[in-house]
Amino acid sequence: VVILSKIVYDYIEKYVRSLLNERGDCLRRMEKYAEENHIPIIQPEVANFLSFIIQTKGVKNILEVGTAIGYSAMVMKNAAADCRIVTIDRDPGMVEKARENIKSEGLEKDIKVVCGDAVEVLSSMEDNFDLIFLDGAKGQYLEFFPHCHRMLKNGGLIFADNVLFRGMVANNELLIRRKITIVKRMRKYLEFMSKNSDYVTTVLPLGDGVAVSLKKGGRSYEEA
Numbered sequence: 375v376v377i378l379s380k381i382v383y384d385y386i387e388k389y390v391r392s393l394l395n396e397r398g399d400c401l402r403r404m405e406k407y408a409e410e411n412h413i414p415i416i417q418p419e420v421a422n423f424l425s426f427i428i429q430t431k432g433v434k435n436i437l438e439v440g441t442a443i444g445y446s447a448m449v450m451k452n453a454a455a456d457c458r459i460v461t462i463d464r465d466p467g468m469v470e471k472a473r474e475n476i477k478s479e480g481l482e483k484d485i486k487v488v489c490g491d492a493v494e495v496l497s498s499m500e501d502n503f504d505l506i507f508l509d510g511a512k513g514q515y516l517e518f519f520p521h522c523h524r525m526l527k528n529g530g531l532i533f534a535d536n537v538l539f540r541g542m543v544a545n546n547e548l549l550i551r552r553k554i555t556i557v558k559r560m561r562k563y564l565e566f567m568s569k570n571s572d573y574v575t576t577v578l579p580l581g582d583g584v585a586v587s588l589k590k591g592g593r594s595y596e597e598a
């Protein structure tokens with residue numbers, strides 16, 4: 375049995391979560407479904423931070439890699455009623471469930487779910503986004519990057535989840551064999567983004583670790 379480490383003390387996590395507002399019925403139903411079916415969805419404090427950023431920056435156009443059942447897409451939509459989201463997942467079962475959840479809330483016009491491998495889908499896309507949320511295959515963020523860079527407006531953000539991967543990214547002693555490749559790739563992503571002069575990146579020990587990267591070159595994406 376592998377005991378997976380958490381990067382935040384339980385008592386801190388519990389306290390921070392106690393401060394968060396109640397989620398609506400739909401999100402709570404989706405959380406229950408995710409838990410019962412062992413589907414990983416964003417952690418409450420990460421959802422809260424994502425919503426905070428969306429509202430702070432007045433984000434309108436969002437791209438998400440990794441839809442699962444549409445939980446984080448719904449969180450983002452709740453943060454800004456006027457935003458539009460394109461979200462990609464390669465698992466047809468997940469896509470079906472996400473579309474069902476989105477339709478039940480009447481949001482299918484604003485949240486478009488695309489079924490396919492993200493690298494392929496991204497290569498053929500030409501839209502522009504204010505925020506790109508990376509929550510798909512954890513070892514592929516660097517592969518997604520050139521497409522994200524191309525489609526991200528100046529002043530826009532790339533928000534990547536699980537970047538500290540239960541602490542394994544920061545400490546080899548926590549590293550388990552079957553995660554070596556993912557962890558190495560995640561380190562490469564973080565090093566690349568941190569050194570990339572087109573971006574300012576901050577890595578936060580929130581949830582399982584998030585990296586938020588601001589694309590420089592414009593005061594705001596509205597002017598870009």
Ligand SMILES: C[S@@+](CC[C@H](N)C(=O)[O-])C[C@H]1O[C@@H](n2cnc3c(N)ncnc32)[C@H](O)[C@@H]1O
Nearest residue numbers: 415416440442445446463464491492509510511
């Ligand atoms: C952690 S879950 C996403 C959770 C979701 N963002 C949420 O918080 O509600 C990751 C999802 O990414 C999808 N995925 C992984 N690699 C992918 C890829 N290369 N292209 C498209 N989807 C991918 C998986 O099928 C899975 O449903």
